[in-house]
Amino acid sequence: MISKSIFSIHLRQVAWALLVILPLTAAVYTIATHLEAARAFAYDQLRERGKAVALSRARGFMKLESQHFTLEYEAPDSDVAPMVLRAAESFYGPVTGDLGYTPPGKVTLILYPDREELRNSFGWPSNNDAMGVYWTGVIRVLSPKAWTGTDDPVKMEKLFRKNGPVAHELTHYVLDYKTSGNYPRWFTEGLAQYEEHRLTGFLWIEPESSFDQSLYTLTDLDTRFDSLDNQALAYREAFTLVSFISERFGPDQLSAILGDLASGVSFDQSLQHRIGLAGDNLQKAWLTWIYDRPDRWNQ
Ligand SMILES: [Zn+2]
Numbered sequence: 302m303i304s305k306s307i308f309s310i311h312l313r314q315v316a317w318a319l320l321v322i323l324p325l326t327a328a329v330y331t332i333a334t335h336l337e338a339a340r341a342f343a344y345d346q347l348r349e350r351g352k353a354v355a356l357s358r359a360r361g362f363m364k365l366e367s368q369h370f371t372l373e374y375e376a377p378d379s380d381v382a383p384m385v386l387r388a389a390e391s392f393y394g395p396v397t398g399d400l401g402y403t404p405p406g407k408v409t410l411i412l413y414p415d416r417e418e419l420r421n422s423f424g425w426p427s428n429n430d431a432m433g434v435y436w437t438g439v440i441r442v443l444s445p446k447a448w449t450g451t452d453d454p455v456k457m458e459k460l461f462r463k464n465g466p467v468a469h470e471l472t473h474y475v476l477d478y479k480t481s482g483n484y485p486r487w488f489t490e491g492l493a494q495y496e497e498h499r500l501t502g503f504l505w506i507e508p509e510s511s512f513d514q515s516l517y518t519l520t521d522l523d524t525r526f527d528s529l530d531n532q533a534l535a536y537r538e539a540f541t542l543v544s545f546i547s548e549r550f551g552p553d554q555l556s557a558i559l560g561d562l563a564s565g566v567s568f569d570q571s572l573q574h575r576i577g578l579a580g581d582n583l584q585k586a587w588l589t590w591i592y593d594r595p596d597r598w599n600q
Contacts, residue, residue: 341482345481352437362411374411374444381445389410396500400559410439412442416443416447432466438477441470479562481563485526486526491543495543510536522538545586
Protein backbone atom coordinates (compact mmCIF):
# COMPACT_ATOMS: atom_id res chain seq x y z
CA MET A 302 0.00 0.00 0.00
CA ILE A 303 2.78 2.39 0.97
CA SER A 304 4.74 1.77 -2.19
CA LYS A 305 1.58 2.16 -4.27
CA SER A 306 0.80 5.59 -2.77
CA ILE A 307 4.41 6.70 -3.28
CA PHE A 308 4.11 5.54 -6.87
CA SER A 309 0.89 7.50 -7.34
CA ILE A 310 2.51 10.61 -5.78
CA HIS A 311 5.43 10.23 -8.19
CA LEU A 312 3.04 9.81 -11.06
CA ARG A 313 1.20 12.97 -10.03
CA GLN A 314 4.49 14.87 -9.80
CA VAL A 315 5.56 13.63 -13.21
CA ALA A 316 2.16 14.60 -14.62
CA TRP A 317 2.46 18.11 -13.13
CA ALA A 318 6.02 18.41 -14.40
CA LEU A 319 4.94 17.34 -17.89
CA LEU A 320 2.09 19.82 -17.75
CA VAL A 321 4.67 22.58 -17.27
CA ILE A 322 7.53 21.19 -19.40
CA LEU A 323 5.59 20.21 -22.52
CA PRO A 324 4.00 23.62 -23.19
CA LEU A 325 7.33 25.25 -22.29
CA THR A 326 9.18 23.02 -24.76
CA ALA A 327 6.54 23.70 -27.39
CA ALA A 328 6.79 27.43 -26.68
CA VAL A 329 10.61 27.41 -26.91
CA TYR A 330 10.42 25.42 -30.15
CA THR A 331 7.83 27.83 -31.58
CA ILE A 332 9.86 30.87 -30.55
CA ALA A 333 13.06 29.35 -32.03
CA THR A 334 11.24 28.53 -35.28
CA HIS A 335 9.83 32.04 -35.46
CA LEU A 336 13.20 33.57 -34.61
CA GLU A 337 14.87 31.61 -37.43
CA ALA A 338 12.10 32.61 -39.85
CA ALA A 339 12.54 36.25 -38.78
CA ARG A 340 16.32 36.00 -39.20
CA ALA A 341 15.90 34.50 -42.68
CA PHE A 342 13.41 37.22 -43.65
CA ALA A 343 15.73 40.01 -42.41
CA TYR A 344 18.68 38.38 -44.20
CA ASP A 345 16.78 38.24 -47.50
CA GLN A 346 15.76 41.90 -47.15
CA LEU A 347 19.34 42.99 -46.43
CA ARG A 348 20.67 40.95 -49.34
CA GLU A 349 18.20 42.52 -51.78
CA ARG A 350 19.08 45.98 -50.42
CA GLY A 351 22.78 45.21 -51.02
CA LYS A 352 21.97 44.05 -54.54
CA ALA A 353 20.12 47.33 -55.27
CA VAL A 354 23.14 49.33 -54.04
CA ALA A 355 25.55 47.28 -56.20
CA LEU A 356 23.34 47.81 -59.26
CA SER A 357 22.99 51.55 -58.58
CA ARG A 358 26.81 51.79 -58.54
CA ALA A 359 26.91 50.04 -61.91
CA ARG A 360 24.63 52.68 -63.44
CA GLY A 361 25.69 53.45 -66.98
CA PHE A 362 26.80 49.87 -67.60
CA MET A 363 25.37 48.11 -70.65
CA LYS A 364 23.01 45.21 -70.19
CA LEU A 365 22.55 41.83 -71.85
CA GLU A 366 20.19 39.05 -70.80
CA SER A 367 20.05 35.30 -71.29
CA GLN A 368 17.54 32.75 -70.01
CA HIS A 369 18.81 32.74 -66.40
CA PHE A 370 21.20 35.69 -66.17
CA THR A 371 21.32 39.45 -66.48
CA LEU A 372 24.80 40.73 -67.31
CA GLU A 373 25.89 44.32 -66.65
CA TYR A 374 29.14 45.27 -68.41
CA GLU A 375 31.09 48.21 -69.76
CA ALA A 376 31.70 49.09 -73.43
CA PRO A 377 35.23 47.54 -73.66
CA ASP A 378 33.66 44.14 -72.85
CA SER A 379 30.89 44.31 -75.49
CA ASP A 380 32.62 41.62 -77.57
CA VAL A 381 32.99 39.12 -74.68
CA ALA A 382 29.61 39.71 -72.99
CA PRO A 383 27.74 37.05 -75.04
CA MET A 384 30.49 34.51 -74.32
CA VAL A 385 30.37 35.24 -70.56
CA LEU A 386 26.62 34.64 -70.61
CA ARG A 387 27.04 31.41 -72.60
CA ALA A 388 29.53 30.11 -70.06
CA ALA A 389 27.30 31.15 -67.16
CA GLU A 390 24.30 29.38 -68.72
CA SER A 391 26.36 26.20 -69.10
CA PHE A 392 26.82 26.06 -65.30
CA TYR A 393 23.28 27.02 -64.31
CA GLY A 394 21.63 23.62 -64.79
CA PRO A 395 24.41 21.58 -63.11
CA VAL A 396 24.74 23.91 -60.08
CA THR A 397 21.00 24.34 -59.42
CA GLY A 398 20.53 20.59 -59.99
CA ASP A 399 23.32 19.61 -57.59
CA LEU A 400 22.15 22.03 -54.90
CA GLY A 401 18.49 21.11 -55.45
CA TYR A 402 17.29 24.67 -55.79
CA THR A 403 16.35 27.13 -58.52
CA PRO A 404 16.61 30.71 -57.28
CA PRO A 405 13.79 33.12 -58.16
CA GLY A 406 14.29 35.47 -61.12
CA LYS A 407 17.49 35.97 -63.05
CA VAL A 408 20.97 35.85 -61.55
CA THR A 409 22.71 39.24 -61.65
CA LEU A 410 26.27 39.26 -63.01
CA ILE A 411 28.41 42.39 -63.16
CA LEU A 412 31.50 42.23 -65.37
CA TYR A 413 34.46 44.51 -64.59
CA PRO A 414 37.08 45.24 -67.26
CA ASP A 415 40.09 45.16 -64.92
CA ARG A 416 41.15 44.16 -61.43
CA GLU A 417 41.20 47.74 -60.18
CA GLU A 418 37.54 48.34 -61.07
CA LEU A 419 36.53 45.04 -59.51
CA ARG A 420 38.48 45.88 -56.34
CA ASN A 421 37.05 49.40 -56.21
CA SER A 422 33.48 48.10 -56.58
CA PHE A 423 34.03 46.13 -53.43
CA GLY A 424 36.47 48.29 -51.47
CA TRP A 425 39.16 45.62 -51.54
CA PRO A 426 42.84 46.35 -50.85
CA SER A 427 45.21 46.48 -53.82
CA ASN A 428 46.79 43.09 -53.00
CA ASN A 429 43.52 41.23 -53.61
CA ASP A 430 43.64 39.63 -57.05
CA ALA A 431 40.41 37.59 -57.00
CA MET A 432 38.69 37.00 -60.34
CA GLY A 433 35.19 36.91 -58.93
CA VAL A 434 33.12 37.43 -55.83
CA TYR A 435 29.61 36.70 -54.67
CA TRP A 436 28.14 39.22 -52.28
CA THR A 437 24.58 40.30 -51.48
CA GLY A 438 22.82 38.67 -54.42
CA VAL A 439 25.31 39.77 -57.06
CA ILE A 440 28.11 37.86 -58.80
CA ARG A 441 30.95 40.18 -59.80
CA VAL A 442 33.35 38.82 -62.37
CA LEU A 443 36.64 40.01 -63.81
CA SER A 444 36.58 40.23 -67.61
CA PRO A 445 38.29 37.24 -69.25
CA LYS A 446 40.25 39.80 -71.31
CA ALA A 447 42.08 40.79 -68.13
CA TRP A 448 43.44 37.35 -67.27
CA THR A 449 43.15 34.71 -70.02
CA GLY A 450 46.16 36.10 -71.92
CA THR A 451 44.68 35.44 -75.36
CA ASP A 452 42.70 37.35 -78.00
CA ASP A 453 41.50 34.17 -79.67
CA PRO A 454 37.77 34.01 -78.81
CA VAL A 455 37.65 30.19 -78.89
CA LYS A 456 40.64 29.84 -76.57
CA MET A 457 39.30 32.60 -74.33
CA GLU A 458 35.93 30.90 -73.92
CA LYS A 459 37.60 27.58 -73.16
CA LEU A 460 39.82 29.17 -70.51
CA PHE A 461 36.92 31.14 -69.04
CA ARG A 462 34.88 27.95 -68.58
CA LYS A 463 37.81 25.94 -67.22
CA ASN A 464 39.47 28.49 -64.91
CA GLY A 465 36.86 31.23 -64.60
CA PRO A 466 34.97 32.02 -61.42
CA VAL A 467 31.36 31.48 -62.54
CA ALA A 468 30.79 27.88 -61.31
CA HIS A 469 32.28 28.79 -57.92
CA GLU A 470 30.40 32.08 -57.45
CA LEU A 471 27.14 30.63 -58.76
CA THR A 472 27.35 27.93 -56.08
CA HIS A 473 27.66 30.66 -53.42
CA TYR A 474 24.65 32.40 -54.98
CA VAL A 475 22.38 29.34 -55.07
CA LEU A 476 23.33 28.25 -51.53
CA ASP A 477 22.72 31.75 -50.23
CA TYR A 478 19.25 32.02 -51.78
CA LYS A 479 18.33 28.46 -50.84
CA THR A 480 19.21 28.83 -47.16
CA SER A 481 18.91 32.59 -46.59
CA GLY A 482 22.46 32.69 -45.28
CA ASN A 483 22.04 29.76 -42.86
CA TYR A 484 25.58 28.30 -43.09
CA PRO A 485 29.09 28.83 -41.72
CA ARG A 486 31.43 30.85 -43.91
CA TRP A 487 33.85 27.94 -44.41
CA PHE A 488 31.02 25.70 -45.62
CA THR A 489 30.01 27.94 -48.52
CA GLU A 490 33.68 28.20 -49.57
CA GLY A 491 34.10 24.43 -49.27
CA LEU A 492 30.92 23.74 -51.24
CA ALA A 493 31.78 26.31 -53.95
CA GLN A 494 35.21 24.71 -54.47
CA TYR A 495 33.73 21.21 -54.38
CA GLU A 496 31.19 22.09 -57.07
CA GLU A 497 33.76 24.01 -59.11
CA HIS A 498 36.11 21.02 -59.01
CA ARG A 499 33.30 18.67 -60.00
CA LEU A 500 32.26 20.83 -62.96
CA THR A 501 35.57 22.23 -64.22
CA GLY A 502 38.30 20.13 -62.60
CA PHE A 503 39.83 23.27 -61.07
CA LEU A 504 41.44 22.89 -57.66
CA TRP A 505 43.22 25.65 -55.74
CA ILE A 506 46.45 24.09 -54.54
CA GLU A 507 49.58 25.98 -53.53
CA PRO A 508 52.66 25.14 -51.46
CA GLU A 509 51.04 27.13 -48.63
CA SER A 510 47.94 24.92 -48.67
CA SER A 511 49.89 21.72 -47.93
CA PHE A 512 48.50 19.58 -45.10
CA ASP A 513 52.06 18.83 -44.05
CA GLN A 514 51.97 21.65 -41.50
CA SER A 515 50.00 22.71 -38.46
CA LEU A 516 46.37 23.03 -39.55
CA TYR A 517 43.60 25.40 -38.55
CA THR A 518 41.04 23.85 -36.24
CA LEU A 519 37.36 23.65 -37.12
CA THR A 520 36.79 26.36 -34.51
CA ASP A 521 39.29 28.59 -36.36
CA LEU A 522 37.38 28.02 -39.60
CA ASP A 523 34.04 28.56 -37.87
CA THR A 524 34.89 31.76 -36.07
CA ARG A 525 37.43 33.68 -38.17
CA PHE A 526 37.68 32.15 -41.64
CA ASP A 527 38.27 35.44 -43.48
CA SER A 528 40.93 36.72 -41.10
CA LEU A 529 43.08 33.57 -41.07
CA ASP A 530 46.59 34.44 -42.31
CA ASN A 531 46.98 31.46 -44.62
CA GLN A 532 43.89 31.74 -46.83
CA ALA A 533 45.13 29.03 -49.23
CA LEU A 534 45.20 26.55 -46.32
CA ALA A 535 41.83 27.70 -44.94
CA TYR A 536 40.21 27.23 -48.37
CA ARG A 537 41.88 23.84 -48.85
CA GLU A 538 40.65 22.66 -45.45
CA ALA A 539 37.13 23.86 -46.28
CA PHE A 540 37.23 21.99 -49.61
CA THR A 541 38.38 18.75 -48.01
CA LEU A 542 35.77 19.01 -45.24
CA VAL A 543 32.97 19.14 -47.82
CA SER A 544 34.67 16.36 -49.83
CA PHE A 545 34.82 14.30 -46.64
CA ILE A 546 31.09 14.72 -45.97
CA SER A 547 30.11 13.89 -49.54
CA GLU A 548 32.52 11.00 -50.15
CA ARG A 549 32.40 9.38 -46.72
CA PHE A 550 28.61 9.63 -46.20
CA GLY A 551 27.38 10.03 -49.80
CA PRO A 552 26.14 12.98 -51.85
CA ASP A 553 22.58 12.31 -50.65
CA GLN A 554 23.60 13.24 -47.11
CA LEU A 555 25.21 16.43 -48.39
CA SER A 556 21.94 17.22 -50.19
CA ALA A 557 19.98 16.44 -47.03
CA ILE A 558 22.19 18.87 -45.07
CA LEU A 559 21.45 21.59 -47.65
CA GLY A 560 17.74 20.80 -47.25
CA ASP A 561 18.02 21.11 -43.46
CA LEU A 562 19.77 24.47 -43.76
CA ALA A 563 16.99 25.66 -46.08
CA SER A 564 14.45 24.61 -43.43
CA GLY A 565 16.23 26.68 -40.78
CA VAL A 566 17.95 23.80 -38.96
CA SER A 567 21.30 24.89 -37.53
CA PHE A 568 24.44 23.59 -39.26
CA ASP A 569 25.69 21.59 -36.26
CA GLN A 570 22.26 20.08 -35.59
CA SER A 571 21.96 19.03 -39.22
CA LEU A 572 25.43 17.45 -39.25
CA GLN A 573 24.75 15.63 -36.01
CA HIS A 574 21.47 14.32 -37.41
CA ARG A 575 22.70 13.39 -40.91
CA ILE A 576 26.23 12.08 -40.35
CA GLY A 577 26.38 11.74 -36.56
CA LEU A 578 29.34 14.12 -36.30
CA ALA A 579 29.76 17.75 -35.37
CA GLY A 580 32.39 19.94 -33.68
CA ASP A 581 35.42 18.03 -32.33
CA ASN A 582 34.10 14.67 -33.54
CA LEU A 583 33.76 16.00 -37.07
CA GLN A 584 37.31 17.36 -36.92
CA LYS A 585 38.74 14.03 -35.71
CA ALA A 586 36.88 11.94 -38.31
CA TRP A 587 37.79 14.36 -41.13
CA LEU A 588 41.51 14.32 -40.24
CA THR A 589 41.53 10.53 -39.96
CA TRP A 590 39.93 10.34 -43.43
CA ILE A 591 42.42 12.86 -44.83
CA TYR A 592 45.61 11.23 -43.52
CA ASP A 593 44.33 7.75 -44.33
CA ARG A 594 45.01 8.39 -48.03
CA PRO A 595 47.96 10.59 -49.06
CA ASP A 596 46.25 11.53 -52.36
CA ARG A 597 43.60 13.38 -50.35
CA TRP A 598 46.10 15.87 -48.95
CA ASN A 599 49.59 15.26 -50.26
CA GLN A 600 49.47 17.17 -53.54
ZN1 LIG B 1 34.28 31.66 -52.79
